[in-house]
Amino acid sequence: MQYPAYASLSSTFRRIYRFEHLLALAGWDQAAMMPDGGNDARGAAMAELGVLIHQTLTDPALAEVIAAAKQEELGSDEQASLREMIRQWEHANLLPASLVEAKTLAGSHCSHEWRTQRANNDWDGFLANFREVVRLAREEAQLLSQHSGLSPYESLMNKYEPGMTCAELDRIFGDVKQWLPDLIQQAMRKQAAESVVAAQAPFAIAAQRELGLAVMDKLGFDFNAGRLDVSHHPFCGGVPEDVRITTRYTEDDFTQSMMGIVHETGHARYEQNLPRDTVHLPVGRARSMAVHESQSLSFEMQLGRSPAFLALIQPLVCQHLGEQAAFSVENLAKIYTRVKPDFIRVDADELTYPAHVILRYEIERALIDGEIEPDDIPALWDEKMQVYLGVDTRGNFKNGCLQDIHWTDGSFGYFPSYTLGAMYAAQYFATIRQLHPDLDQRIAVGDLAPIFDWLKANIWTQASRWETAELIERATGEPLNPAHFRAHLTQRYLA
Amino acid sequence: MQYPAYASLSSTFRRIYRFEHLLALAGWDQAAMMPDGGNDARGAAMAELGVLIHQTLTDPALAEVIAAAKQEELGSDEQASLREMIRQWEHANLLPASLVEAKTLAGSHCSHEWRTQRANNDWDGFLANFREVVRLAREEAQLLSQHSGLSPYESLMNKYEPGMTCAELDRIFGDVKQWLPDLIQQAMRKQAAESVVAAQAPFAIAAQRELGLAVMDKLGFDFNAGRLDVSHHPFCGGVPEDVRITTRYTEDDFTQSMMGIVHETGHARYEQNLPRDTVHLPVGRARSMAVHESQSLSFEMQLGRSPAFLALIQPLVCQHLGEQAAFSVENLAKIYTRVKPDFIRVDADELTYPAHVILRYEIERALIDGEIEPDDIPALWDEKMQVYLGVDTRGNFKNGCLQDIHWTDGSFGYFPSYTLGAMYAAQYFATIRQLHPDLDQRIAVGDLAPIFDWLKANIWTQASRWETAELIERATGEPLNPAHFRAHLTQRYLA
Ligand SMILES: [Zn+2]
Ligand SMILES: [Zn+2]
Numbered sequence: 001m002q003y004p005a006y007a008s009l010s011s012t013f014r015r016i017y018r019f020e021h022l023l024a025l026a027g028w029d030q031a032a033m034m035p036d037g038g039n040d041a042r043g044a045a046m047a048e049l050g051v052l053i054h055q056t057l058t059d060p061a062l063a064e065v066i067a068a069a070k071q072e073e074l075g076s077d078e079q080a081s082l083r084e085m086i087r088q089w090e091h092a093n094l095l096p097a098s099l100v101e102a103k104t105l106a107g108s109h110c111s112h113e114w115r116t117q118r119a120n121n122d123w124d125g126f127l128a129n130f131r132e133v134v135r136l137a138r139e140e141a142q143l144l145s146q147h148s149g150l151s152p153y154e155s156l157m158n159k160y161e162p163g164m165t166c167a168e169l170d171r172i173f174g175d176v177k178q179w180l181p182d183l184i185q186q187a188m189r190k191q192a193a194e195s196v197v198a199a200q201a202p203f204a205i206a207a208q209r210e211l212g213l214a215v216m217d218k219l220g221f222d223f224n225a226g227r228l229d230v231s232h233h234p235f236c237g238g239v240p241e242d243v244r245i246t247t248r249y250t251e252d253d254f255t256q257s258m259m260g261i262v263h264e265t266g267h268a269r270y271e272q273n274l275p276r277d278t279v280h281l282p283v284g285r286a287r288s289m290a291v292h293e294s295q296s297l298s299f300e301m302q303l304g305r306s307p308a309f310l311a312l313i314q315p316l317v318c319q320h321l322g323e324q325a326a327f328s329v330e331n332l333a334k335i336y337t338r339v340k341p342d343f344i345r346v347d348a349d350e351l352t353y354p355a356h357v358i359l360r361y362e363i364e365r366a367l368i369d370g371e372i373e374p375d376d377i378p379a380l381w382d383e384k385m386q387v388y389l390g391v392d393t394r395g396n397f398k399n400g401c402l403q404d405i406h407w408t409d410g411s412f413g414y415f416p417s418y419t420l421g422a423m424y425a426a427q428y429f430a431t432i433r434q435l436h437p438d439l440d441q442r443i444a445v446g447d448l449a450p451i452f453d454w455l456k457a458n459i460w461t462q463a464s465r466w467e468t469a470e471l472i473e474r475a476t477g478e479p480l481n482p483a484h485f486r487a488h489l490t491q492r493y494l495a
Numbered sequence: 496m497q498y499p500a501y502a503s504l505s506s507t508f509r510r511i512y513r514f515e516h517l518l519a520l521a522g523w524d525q526a527a528m529m530p531d532g533g534n535d536a537r538g539a540a541m542a543e544l545g546v547l548i549h550q551t552l553t554d555p556a557l558a559e560v561i562a563a564a565k566q567e568e569l570g571s572d573e574q575a576s577l578r579e580m581i582r583q584w585e586h587a588n589l590l591p592a593s594l595v596e597a598k599t600l601a602g603s604h605c606s607h608e609w610r611t612q613r614a615n616n617d618w619d620g621f622l623a624n625f626r627e628v629v630r631l632a633r634e635e636a637q638l639l640s641q642h643s644g645l646s647p648y649e650s651l652m653n654k655y656e657p658g659m660t661c662a663e664l665d666r667i668f669g670d671v672k673q674w675l676p677d678l679i680q681q682a683m684r685k686q687a688a689e690s691v692v693a694a695q696a697p698f699a700i701a702a703q704r705e706l707g708l709a710v711m712d713k714l715g716f717d718f719n720a721g722r723l724d725v726s727h728h729p730f731c732g733g734v735p736e737d738v739r740i741t742t743r744y745t746e747d748d749f750t751q752s753m754m755g756i757v758h759e760t761g762h763a764r765y766e767q768n769l770p771r772d773t774v775h776l777p778v779g780r781a782r783s784m785a786v787h788e789s790q791s792l793s794f795e796m797q798l799g800r801s802p803a804f805l806a807l808i809q810p811l812v813c814q815h816l817g818e819q820a821a822f823s824v825e826n827l828a829k830i831y832t833r834v835k836p837d838f839i840r841v842d843a844d845e846l847t848y849p850a851h852v853i854l855r856y857e858i859e860r861a862l863i864d865g866e867i868e869p870d871d872i873p874a875l876w877d878e879k880m881q882v883y884l885g886v887d888t889r890g891n892f893k894n895g896c897l898q899d900i901h902w903t904d905g906s907f908g909y910f911p912s913y914t915l916g917a918m919y920a921a922q923y924f925a926t927i928r929q930l931h932p933d934l935d936q937r938i939a940v941g942d943l944a945p946i947f948d949w950l951k952a953n954i955w956t957q958a959s960r961w962e963t964a965e966l967i968e969r970a971t972g973e974p975l976n977p978a979h980f981r982a983h984l985t986q987r988y989l990a
Contacts, residue, residue: 021540022517029520033528037720038737045516052547225532242533 005068006078009085010281012062017280019053021239028237028244032229047104054100057092077283077465084282084464087162094147095140103140106132107409114408123397127374130408134367134374137410141368153368157413160289161420163467166365169416172423172482173358179486181388184351187339187493196334199326202251211254211320212247212261215313219265219299220452222272233405234260236267236296240279243268254321255335259304266299267292269452273460283464287471289414293421294428295459301350301422302429302488303451305336308443337492341389343399351493354422355388360404360415368412377401424472426485428455431476500563501573504580505776507557512775514548516734523732523739527724542599549595552587572778572960579777579959582657589642590635598635601627602904609903618892622869625902629862629869632905636863648863652908655784656915658962661860664911667918667977668853674981676883679846682834682988691829694821697746706749706815707742707756710808714760714794715947717767728900729755731762731791735774738763749816750830754799761794762787764947768955778959782966784909788916789923790954796845796917797924797983798946800831803938832987836884838894846988849917850883855899855910863907872896919967921980923950926971 026046034042056062066089069082110129117126141152148155154166212228226243238244245264247257270286278284286292303309311329318327326335339349345356363380366372372380381401385391393400406414429451433439436450443451458475466474473479521541529537551557561584564577605624612621636647643650649661707723721738733739740759742752765781773779781787798804805827812822820826834844840851858875861867867875876896880886888895901909924946928934931945938946953970961969968974 015543018540018543021536022521022544025521025524026517029524033722034737035719035722037717038734041513041516041734041736045513048510048513049517049544222532224530227528227530239533239536241536242530 003069003072003074003078005065005072006074006082008065009062009069009082012056012065013085013282014280016053016056019049023049023053024237024239028246031231031233031235031237032244032246054092054097057089058097062089063093080465081278081281081283084285088282090147091144091159094143099136099139099143103133103136103410106136110410111405111408114402114405118398118402121396121398121402123378123402126397126402126408131374133408133410137412138368138370141412151369153365153413156368157416160414160417161468162288163469164290164416164420168480169361172480173361173416173419175482176354176419176485177358177388180351180354183486183489183493184339184341184355184389187351188341190494191334191339194334196338197326197328197331199253199255199335200324201253203254203321205249205251207320208249208254208257211316212258214316214320215258215261216265218313218316218446218448219262219269220448221265221268225272226268228261234264236264236271238271240271240274240276240285243271254317258317259300259336262304263296263300266296269299269455270295270460273456274463275461278463285464287459287462287464287466288468289417290420290424291459291468291471293417294424295421295455297422297425298428298451298455302425303443303448305333305350305492306440306443307333308440310336311444312446339493341391343385343391343393343396344403350422351489352389354419357415357419359384359388360406363401364407364412364415420480423480423482423485426488427472427476427478427481428459429488430484498564498567498569498573500560500567501569501577503560504557504564504577507551507560508580508777509775511548511551514544518544518548519732519734523741526726526728526730526732527739527741549587549592552584553592557584558588575960576773576776576778579780583777585642586639586654589638594631594634594638598628598631598905601631605905606900606903609897609900613893613897616891616893616897618873618897621892621897621903626869628903628905632907633863633865636907646864648860648908651863652911655909655912656963657783658964659785659911659915663975664856667975668856668911668914670977671849671914671980672853672883675846675849678981678984678988679834679836679850679884682846683836685989686829686834689829691833692821692823692826694748694750694830695819696748698749698816700744700746702815703744703749703752706811707753709811709815710753710756711760713808713811713941713943714757714764715943716760716763720767721763723756729759731759731766733766735766735769735771735780738766749812753812754795754831757799758791758795761791764794764950765790765955768951769958770956773958780959782954782957782959782961783963784912785915785919786954786963786966788912789919790916790950792917792920793923793946793950797920798938798943800828800845800987801935801938802828803935805831806939807941834988836886838880838886838888838891839898845917846984847884849914852910852914854879854883855901858896859902859907859910915975918975918977918980921983922967922971922973922976923954924983925979 023046026042030039030042030046066082066086072078074082106129110126110133113129114126116122137156138152141156144150144155144158145152148158150158151166154164157164157166209228216228217223225241226238226245229244229246230248231246232248234245234247236243236245245261245268247260247264249257270292274286275284307329310332314327314329314332317332318324321327325331337350339351341352341355342348345353345360348356359381362384363372363377366380367374367377378397378401382392382394385393385400406412432451432454435454436442439450442448459471462471462474465471469479518541521537525534525537525541561577561581567573569577601624605621605628608624609621611617632651633647636651639645639650639653640647643653645653646661649659652659652661704723711723712718720736721733721740724739724741725743726741727743729740729742731738731740740756740763742755742759744752765787769781770779802824806824809822809824809827812827813819816822821830832845834846836847836850837843840848840855843851854876857879858867858872861875862869862872873892873896877887877889880888880895901907927946927949930949931937934945937943954966957966957969960966964974
């Protein structure tokens with residue numbers, strides 16, 4: 001064996017990967033299949049295996065093997081692999097088990113109560129639990145920060161976006177804040193003159209599902225390595241060898257579930273095309289949450305809402321849902337690009353979505369860095385919604401600062417990934433369009449190879465081989481450049 | 496803590512139970528949900544957790560805790576619990592890991608190839624793999640036998656039926672062989688004069704599923720703690736807190752899938768009604784495979800095929816599948832009690848089924864005890880099929896000795912459980928009918944409480960508190976007595 005310590009680490013991580021397979025399956029089942037009565041036993045079983053994985057990563061013997069591997073004359077691939085192992089290992093070892101447990105307990109308690117409190121617009125009730133969640137998140141952020149030298153908020157964000165800094169986010173989001181509000185206004189003025197034909201419900205669930213499967217097929221989803229099911233919150237789960245995506249149907253509307261399937265299929269193809277020879281190692285897994293989101297948004301926003309793609313799938317819509325005036329390509333394109341500032345992030349259109357994200361980034365960063373307290377959130381929320389989107393949220397906690405699950409269980413630092421993903425996706429497509437000036441014509445006739453081949457070569461099979469910044473620069477020839485995002489939005493909404 | 500060693504064992508077994516939860520879920524998913532491409536990763540993940548459970552049970556430290564617990568002045572409940580822990584622990588420790596691994600490899604290889612070989616009627620091809628499966632099973636049986644003092648075959652059978660002996664099986668099956676062939680002949684003569692109206696296909700799968708759910712509801716299945724899905728081979732899986740049953744539909748026939756659901760619901764209610772306070776301990780789990788089968792056969796044979804039950808669910812059949820001449824209660828009862836000696840065990844009627852089991856018992860026992868070799872099986876099979884059922888299987892390996900999966904992966908000793916289960920079920924119902932002479936009238940109007948209350952009190956909540964013989968005697972007032980089975984069959988098929 002050439003690198004005995006590295007080989008030993010690989011087999012430890014392969015073992016962890018197999019355990020994570022079972023956790024991923026259990027999580028998918030919990031959301032898509034499990035009856036309520038099974039929840040306690042399921043939670044206990046998943047926690048038990050989670051503890052085992054944590055024990056494996058914090059075994060003092062592993063520290064010695066890692067030290068030994070660092071001394072081995074590894075090739076560059078193995079060095080990258082070791083770098084990613086160490087990232088995961090360090091994170092597991094930085095937090096005492098008592099803190100991890102306290103966080104889990106406080107988060108799941110707050111999250112569980114939030115479901116009722118949100119429905120009741122009960123901010124004060126929520127605050128009683130949420131203060132503890134924030135206190136523990138700050139404690140975690142401090143511990144991570146002492147090790148990384150980053151700010152507390154950056155340390156949390158780096159769990160999802162290794163290498164991203166607040167300085168870069170401020171630069172990028174500061175730029176967006178300069179032009180986005182005006183772009184939204186212009187797009188709305190332009191659209192005010194347009195008429196959109198609403199699709200006539202009902203749409204049978206079984207027909208919507210068949211339509212979704214047909215669209216997944218067009219998008220290259222490998223049904224021998226994955227499934228489509230239903231869950232309350234759509235997601236992409238499972239393992240790279242068997243990717244489970246979900247959607248949610250309502251008979252009143254098919255547009256959201258269909259585009260939701262396009263989105264999750266983007267996540268799925270990334271997973272399905274990770275390099276199989278290293279899939280059991282951290283280096284063989286998805287690069288980051290923003291890079292993951294850049295795949296789903298490449299599918300949903302860059303490809304999915306384009307007139308060329310809508311022209312491609314319009315016959316499928318008619319085939320499965322019947323012919324309607326609303327199903328002209330032109331009208332479908334209008335439906336899928338309608339701009340309307342509103343309360344809810346997950347329902348937001350492509351253009352107003354970044355404003356929702358920037359608002360949350362600014363608030364959660366100040367909260368974790370100790371500049372504001374939980375009590376200050378509603379006033380800040382109201383103020384920023386007014387400035388960024390002209391929406392009045394005063395007293396409306398339910399559709400304001402109580403709308404997202406992320407903060408309720410302490411997942412601070414995740415929100416930027418959504419808009420970073422949208423920006424990466426715009427940058428990929430700028431590159432792909434340069435290589436293929438006839439891209440839209442090819443999409444319209446069903447030739448999606450220019451997109452899939454590029455993503456596969458530059459993103460999917462690269463997995464975590466490079467740090468995110470290098471991945472993006474290798475793929476597109478330049479660092480993250482929000483100008484592509486702006487150009488895409490301007491082209492789509494003002495041209 | 497009153498019994499520190501016992502308490503320590505309990506927490507070890509709780510941990511194992513949680514891991515087994517994840518294995519059970521993964522197994523269900525593999526059969527009911529997983530796309531083919533996920534199989535290698537799934538197999539590796541399940542094997543990894545299986546190894547961990549085996550390591551936990553063979554940890555030398557556990558031996559010391561068990562020795563200490565034996566010295567504790569345990570109450571009788573804890574003594575019974577310790578007895579069941581020791582049974583599981585001993586079994587894990589009797590076999591070297593190398594043998595377990597070799598068995599798994601040879602079994603899964605033989606089993607996998609068998610699927611094609613059976614279709615091709617290829618006995619010679621099968622034999623090439625099967626010899627190794629038998630060799631390893633004999634090795635296992637020898638090791639178990641040295642410890643238990645039982646015969647090799649008994650030692651394997653005791654994995655499924657702790658406490659059962661070949662002497663008792665010979666007594667019971669010897670008795671059955673005296674009267675069964677004649678009973679089959681008489682029943683066939685009686686039925687020859689009857690006309691049965693065949694149900695007119697097709698039956699939409701969605702309607703069959705709705706009918707199945709309605710029948711499960713009548714049978715008290717707790718949908719908050721379980722589901723109904725589809726798999727190639729119907730089974731009852733999952734965990735007591737979340738029981739997953741499956742069936743298989745064909746548009747040509749609804750009778751098999753409906754009665755299959757009744758059968759699996761019997762297994763499911765046993766699991767769902769195990770005592771929750773000890774569900775994580777061996778003592779809180781199902782007593783044995785025969786006792787499990789006695790629940791499914793109480794539901795399917797004693798209750799499900801009775802005219803009273805068919806009268807109860809006949810309106811559901813009409814509601815979901817439409818009215819048909821074949822759906823009269825009298826005709827449904829004829830369909831569900833039709834006797835016809837034939838090749839296939841899993842398709843056999845209630846009356847000929849025991850002959851299939853006794854034949855397999857006699858062959859596998861001789862095989863494991865070294866009285867015959869794998870090469871001898873077809874001739875023995877042909878001979879016994881001729882004697883017991885008058886069916887000619889010469890040269891027909893596919894529908895003869897190649898029809899079952901059990902031997903292909905080395906599960907020798909399981910077959911007797913099916914007929915023991917049928918006998919226990921007949922004995923329960925003899926007891927219940929004594930307590931409730933009006934049982935059939937109550938069934939017909941939907942009052943199933945006499946059955947469910949009795950099973951719950953006497954079997955389900957008793958779990959593994961008592962050895963099987965004591966469980967049966969406590970429940971019915973006498974040891975296993977095949978006379979009840981004979982009386983039931985005589986009453987149903989000749990009255
Ligand atoms: Zn997404
Ligand atoms: Zn059964």
